[in-house]
Amino acid sequence: MAVYTEVTDEALRLFLAEYDLGELLAFRGIAEGVENSNFALKTSNGDFILTLYEKRVDPAELPWFLGLMRHLGAQGLSCPLPVAGRDGVALRELAGRPAAICTFLPGVWPRRVRQEHCAPLGAALATLHAAGEGFRAERPNTLGPRAWTPLLERCRGGGDALQPGLIAELDGHLSGILRDWPCGLPRGHIHADLFPDNVFFLGTGRGSPVVSGLIDFYFACTDFLAYDLAICLNAWCFEPDLAFNVTKARAMISAYNALRPLTPEELDALPVLCRGSAIRFLLTRLYDWTHTPPGALVTRKDPLEYLKRLRFHAQARDVAAYGL
Numbered sequence: 001m002a003v004y005t006e007v008t009d010e011a012l013r014l015f016l017a018e019y020d021l022g023e024l025l026a027f028r029g030i031a032e033g034v035e036n037s038n039f040a041l042k043t044s045n046g047d048f049i050l051t052l053y054e055k056r057v058d059p060a061e062l063p064w065f066l067g068l069m070r071h072l073g074a075q076g077l078s079c080p081l082p083v084a085g086r087d088g089v090a091l092r093e094l095a096g097r098p099a100a101i102c103t104f105l106p107g108v109w110p111r112r113v114r115q116e117h118c119a120p121l122g123a124a125l126a127t128l129h130a131a132g133e134g135f136r137a138e139r140p141n142t143l144g145p146r147a148w149t150p151l152l153e154r155c156r157g158g159g160d161a162l163q164p165g166l167i168a169e170l171d172g173h174l175s176g177i178l179r180d181w182p183c184g185l186p187r188g189h190i191h192a193d194l195f196p197d198n199v200f201f202l203g204t205g206r207g208s209p210v211v212s213g214l215i216d217f218y219f220a221c222t223d224f225l226a227y228d229l230a231i232c233l234n235a236w237c238f239e240p241d242l243a244f245n246v247t248k249a250r251a252m253i254s255a256y257n258a259l260r261p262l263t264p265e266e267l268d269a270l271p272v273l274c275r276g277s278a279i280r281f282l283l284t285r286l287y288d289w290t291h292t293p294p295g296a297l298v299t300r301k302d303p304l305e306y307l308k309r310l311r312f313h314a315q316a317r318d319v320a321a322y323g324l
């Protein structure tokens with residue numbers, strides 16, 4: 001569930017009085033998501049999403065995230081657009097939390113990723129990277145390589161309880177990843193969490209699915225563009241039994257490459273970028289696994305799914321392992 005903070009009718013009424021959104025018709029909490037509290041809001045002007053930002057999001061960074069979404073939207077990317085109140089301010093406070101209303105995007109995210117989703121996803125990622133150009137302010141990747149050693153340290157106590165020998169195996173992987181990590185690759189603003197639940201599609205029937213929008217930019221940052229592709233390869237191209245689907249990978253990379261050709265250096269670096277992205281999600285999941293109190297309402301995600309991905313990338317010799 002992801003409604004951590006309750007909003008009373010009276011608090012909502014006072015909050016909405018700051019906007020020109022028409023009459024409130026419906027309001028309900030959204031169960032999906034793990035980071036923030038999200039509510040669907042229907043008014044006589046249309047559908048919106050109200051987000052209350054919870055503790056994982058640094059309030060000081062919210063103007064950057066909302067500014068990036070505004071910039072991407074102005075470049076034609078379909079993403080949530082922050083809605084300003086009558087005073088021109090989009091970031092406000094509700095129930096003691098920073099809060100913003102954004103536009104609602106149509107479509108549904110794929111519960112089961114098919115090969116047909118992967119080329120549109122690759123194209124959408126390249127479009128996002130192009131749209132990010134011109135947004136001047138940068139945000140360092142706070143979950144990038146420099147964060148991984150301290151994260152692993154904080155999991156040392158509980159990691160082996162999940163799987164004996166896990167921490168020693170991760171020590172080995174991490175030192176190799178940090179040793180091989182590239183420098184000087186093309187940089188830009190990346191989504192950094194473009195999992196299937198953050199990509200909406202229309203046309204889920206027999207025809208080719210079409211991306212209708214991207215959501216959840218609260219891990220976005222400025223980093224290697226190809227690292228975003230590596231995150232997507234991990235999130236989209238492994239089957240439920242965690243076998244790598246090279247056909248999906250080829251479709252995704254080719255569609256990306258058709259819009260933003262990857263440099264030889266990026267292609268060479270793809271295996272280590274995939275190893276890095278796998279250990280990043282493994283470590284944040286392991287941290288949550290070992291630090292979430294029993295009985296908490298959040299569904300913890302399985303860190304070991306990412307160990308299997310990491311092992312796959314560790315044996316990949318070069319980009320040929322990804323179908324190129």
Ligand SMILES: Nc1ncnc2c1ncn2[C@@H]1O[C@H](COP(=O)(O)OP(=O)(O)OP(=O)(O)O)[C@@H](O)[C@H]1O
Nearest residue numbers: 030032033034035036038049080103104105215216
């Ligand atoms: N702009 C939007 N338009 C339509 N639905 C949205 C929008 N934003 C969020 N949602 C709905 O709310 C759900 C949760 O949103 P989101 O993934 O941003 O939450 P989160 O708690 O930040 O999640 P995560 O765990 O992915 O970091 C989505 O799956 C979707 O159903």
Ligand SMILES: N[C@@H](CCO)C(=O)O
Nearest residue numbers: 034193195281285301
């Ligand atoms: N996409 C992340 C969750 C937080 O956004 C994961 O699957 O670990």
